[in-house]
Structures are given as C-alpha cells and as structure tokens.
Amino acid sequence: MATEFVPGGVITKASLDDMIYTACPRCYISMKDQFVSNTGMELPVHCASCGLTCSQNQLQFKYRLQLRLVSGSKVVDAMLFDEVAEALLGVSALNMKSNLLFKYPTLPQVLKELLVGLHVSFSFQRPAPKKSKHFQRDLKITKIEPLIPQLLPEPAAKLAINLIDQMQQR
Secondary structure (H helix, E strand, O other), X not given: OOEEEEEEEEEEEEEOOOOEEEEOXXXXXXXXXXXXXXXXXXXXXXXXXOOOEEOHHHOEEEEEEEEEEEEOOEEEEEEEEHHHHHHHHOOOHHHHHHHHHHHOXXXXXXXXXXXXXXXXXXXXXOOOOOOOOOOXXXXXXXXXXXXXXXXXXXXXXXXXXXXXXXXXHO
16 A cells, blocks of 8 residues: 655644554454453453454553644544554553553643644555445554654653653642
8 A cells, every 4th residue: 555745744633542452463453342251250352353362461452543634724634553653652552551551640631732733744544445435534644753853852652751740740
C-alpha cells in the first residue's frame, strides 16, 4: 500500500482515554471482552480473526491513538498504531498500561494537552475502500514528527511525566 507524505499539519484533537487495547499476539486484533469469566478461573482465549487460542497472559497491550489533523483546508481523522505511537510517546504500551497509568492517572490528559496544537509532518496510508459509502475508515499514520522539535524536545510521555512531577511539587 502506498504511503503519502504531508509536510505540515496541526493536531486538533487527540483521543487518549482508551489508547491501549488488549490484542491477539498473532494478528493484533482487539480481544476486548473475549476473556471475561464469571467463575474466577482463567479461560483460554480464542481469536475470532486468526483462530489462535492462547492464555490471557499471552495477550499483548498495543497502542491505538486517534488524532484529528488539519492540513490546509483538509480535516482528517487518523490512527496511530503501536510502533508509531510508541515512537511519539517514547514508551511501550505494556509499560504505559502496567506502570505509568497507575502512577500518573492524569497522564492521558497531560499528553492530550501537549499534542493538541502541535504542528507536525506525517506520512500515512489510505484505508482500503469499504463496501459501504457511508462508512469511512481513518487514515493510518506511518510516521509523525513535530515540525519544530523544540516544542516536543523529548518523547511526549517523558515530557508529560516531568510536567506532572513539577505540578505535584508546587
């Protein structure tokens, strides 16, 4: 699938509240609500997409960040998946979910404040055409970088944590 480059755009919206999902270790499809047991016993998990059966501890945490970007007169909704989101945030989805979100519960909000308004260049892939004309998938961002690196001088999560720590010391 061809990648297109956009030399300049602005992030106008960032949805970070549910930025991490539990994924099948083979195909990375969301496994949400597929491993709930009311007996207290761990049940094997079966992926309806690829057919893999695995235990809950084999599932992986993956990023799925939704952004709205404005470039010129165009407004596009876009998704950043695992590797691209990790490059922007500077921390793995596993570390974010297992450690940072518990220690810094306001981290998603602070990240959102850092990202919204940020001028970026980005590359994307257009989604495959859908059968329904009324449903359109978001663009898949394959690379994103601040246009002015000084505005995001370090990975976004590290900068956000530093800001949270500074606010707590006051």
